[in-house]
Amino acid sequence: MASLAAQSADQIPVPLEGTNPQYLEESIRWALSEGLMDDLGWLSSAHAAGALYELAATLPVGTERREVGRRVLMRLTEGDAATFVALAQRLALGSRRGLSGPGVRSRVALALDLPVGFATGADGLALSLLTRPELERVWLTEPSTGSLPSRRLAARLLERAACEALRRSSDPLGSVVSVFERPGVLTTWTRLLLDREPLVWRHVASARGMLSKRIPMFEGEIARDLDPMLSPTEWRRAATSAAAAVAVDPEGALERCRGLLHGRGFHQ
Structure with a gap:
């Protein structure tokens, strides 16, 4: 055993x-x-x-x-939370109906809502929920068009999955960040990033920053949207991404953040 x-x-x-x-x-x-x-x-x-x-x-x-x-x-x-998450992740990878039922769904939502850094394995569970089309639809696509709590949960799912993908990206057997480049995930990603509620978009903006060194498209979006001539919609999200990127690029991202503090966009 x-x-x-x-x-x-x-x-x-x-x-x-x-x-x-x-x-x-x-x-x-x-x-x-x-x-x-x-x-x-x-x-x-x-x-x-x-x-x-x-x-x-x-x-x-x-x-x-x-x-x-x-x-x-x-x-x-x-x-407890760690036990539930350990089993939920295995069910997500190996069973079509294992995560059904309101009780289980509520516990998954609570696990994903725990602060990043809690040793429960919720990041791995989040990434597992994106690996199968049917789970992606139930846990990401459908909630992204629902109520505020549902949209926030979908955005939180992307953020937690990004944390796990980043952790595994150093694995010599291959990277898993490509899951975020799938058309279905990208469509939902964009929808949530443009959501009017900061409680929603800030999680996706944070995920974009953490993945910016692994997915060049995200880095390009951040650089483009930091243009102070754009509207606050783009600039605030890009600034959030730039701050989150410090976790993966301490020197370069921190220098960019310092520049933002003294730039025109910040004072606007």
């Missing part, structure tokens, strides 16, 4: 690939009979939940899979 939990936490694809299902089923049957599946306190709640999910996904249909699945569901509905 410890090895499985570690692999699951590192997002290693199909950590039980190649395992004989019959042997696995027999092992889980014995573990259940001995109460070992209910004695996982030596693992963190999130790690234990991830390991149980991988077991349930690999076991053949039967009593053992149902029992392990019941424990996964209990952790999904009753676990």
Whole structure:
């Protein structure tokens, strides 16, 4: 379980690939009979939940899979934020209906609304929700045309996903920032960036700044919209992006921000 939990936490694809299902089923049957599946306190709640999910996904249909699945569901509905996010991310990647239901949707929204920096893994969940077209439609496209809270959640989703994409962009196996260049995501991105409410557009403007060194188009937009001859609509959003870019380009972006403070646009 410890090895499985570690692999699951590192997002290693199909950590039980190649395992004989019959042997696995027999092992889980014995573990259940001995109460070992209910004695996982030596693992963190999130790690234990991830390991149980991988077991349930690999076991053949039967009593053992149902029992392990019941424990996964209990952790999904009753676990802390980190546990819920760990399971929700796996469900987003592997199940079409796993994130359905008002209770689960509310907890996803709460997780995405936590301050950036909370160690819950919400950034990874946000990026997972953009990786599949049906999830992108439910969590991003449709909310982007709804009420203010819905639009804010969609914008927050983009910001949190940008944080995770930036973290993974140094991975030698490849970058995931290309998800933000997909036509559907770009269309919604633009809609939210132009939203009249600062509670909405500031999150997308921040995401644009964080990704500006990875996506040249975003850097070009920021430079273009900082022109003081443009309207406050463009300038304020570009200034927000420029400030967010300090996180990825401390020297260059900070110098640009200093220039903005002494420029014509700031005093206007």
